[in-house]
Amino acid sequence: MDDSTRDYYEQEAQRFFDATVNIDPTPILTPLAEALLPGARILDIGCGSGRDLLWLKERGFYPHGLEPSPALAALAETHSGCPVTVGELTTTDFLDRPxxxxxxxGVLVHLPHGTVPGHLLRLAGALADGGRLYVSVKEGKGEGTDADDRSFYYWQDDDFRQVAQGAGLSVLSMSRSASARGNADIWLGYLLKAEGGTS
Structure with missing residues (x-):
């Protein structure tokens, strides 16, 4: 994540929280929830408002949030009642445990395409036996910035599947959906497992 994108989430933490906290994550999270047993430990990387943490907690899971913005991390922890650690995918040691x-x-959208294979490989290695990974990316080509000066990197389905396979991940299911925030974005969501893991 570049500095301007990171600065946005810190400086506009309350605005981002207000815009996202009340969106129902059920369509997004149900595939992951249905693939896991009650009591499963879940790491939510880039947990934002804490909306997904709360949803998962209310369904009997034990989620832990990781959020680069200290301001957003505090809001997420208060909202969800779950532990939230300040940190990010690219540097965290939380992936050194299963x-x-x-x-x-909505995290990989901020990372250059060339870095994603390495991150997926590390995520695959952090899954416990029978573990599941859910990833969402924006559909499109190339890269760009939005009105808030955030950088975005877009994906085509075939390209993402190829990168995931190269990282030792199998696609169990995939969804394509319009943004719940009412803009023109299309999101691709993937439920993945480490190849060779239990089905």
């Missing part, structure tokens, strides 16, 4: 589930929703 997780039953890992949620990476």
């Amino acid at each position: 997780w039953d589930g890992i949620l990476v929703s």
Whole structure:
């Protein structure tokens, strides 16, 4: 994540929280929830408002949030009642331990395409036996910036599947959906497992 994108989430933490906290994550999170047993430990990387943490907690899971913005991390922890650690995918040591589930929703969109294979490889290695990974990316080509000066990197389905396979991940299911925030974005969501893991 570049500095301007990181600065946005810190400086506009309350605005981002207000815009996202009340969006129902059920369509996004149900595939992951249905693939895990009650009591599963889930790492939510880039947990934002804490909306998904709360949803998962209310369904009997034990989620832990990871959020680069200290301001957003504080809001997420208060909202969800779950532990939230300040940190990010690219540097965290949380992936040095096994997780039953890992949620990476709307995070890889901020990372250059060339770095994603390495991150997926590390995420695959952090899945416990039978663990599941959920990843969402924006559909499109190339890269760009939005009105808030955030950088975005877009994906085509075939390209993402190829990168995931190269990282030792199998696609269990995939969804394509319009943004719940009412803009023109299309999101691709993938439920993945480490190849060779239990089905």
